[in-house]
Amino acid sequence: MVKRSHGFRVGTRRKLSKHPRDRGKISLRNMFQKLEIGDKVVIKPEPAVHKGLPFSRFFNKEGKVVDKRGSAYLVQIKEGNRLKKVICNPVHIKKI
Numbered sequence: 001m002v003k004r005s006h007g008f009r010v011g012t013r014r015k016l017s018k019h020p021r022d023r024g025k026i027s028l029r030n031m032f033q034k035l036e037i038g039d040k041v042v043i044k045p046e047p048a049v050h051k052g053l054p055f056s057r058f059f060n061k062e063g064k065v066v067d068k069r070g071s072a073y074l075v076q077i078k079e080g081n082r083l084k085k086v087i088c089n090p091v092h093i094k095k096i
Helices: none
Strands: 040-043 062-069 072-079 082-088 093-095
Touching: 040 072, 062 082
Parallel strands: none
Antiparallel strands: 040 062, 040 093, 062 072, 072 082
């Protein structure tokens, strides 16, 4: 028997599919948006950009920007009783 592979994007067929009207070029405003430390954000993945995509467990979660790492941002999310930190590119983050 062959072991089933569990890649990074396994089980995300619905999560990472776009509505037909939303397909096409990505806006540069979302690619290069500037966020301040302390901003409230939602992790909304952009399926067309694979770089800096957070793990699928954190999709559609609210959090707070804690730090900037290069061009990416460190977002703090509460999951259950724990605070977790997720590194995301600005394309995958929407400001609330």
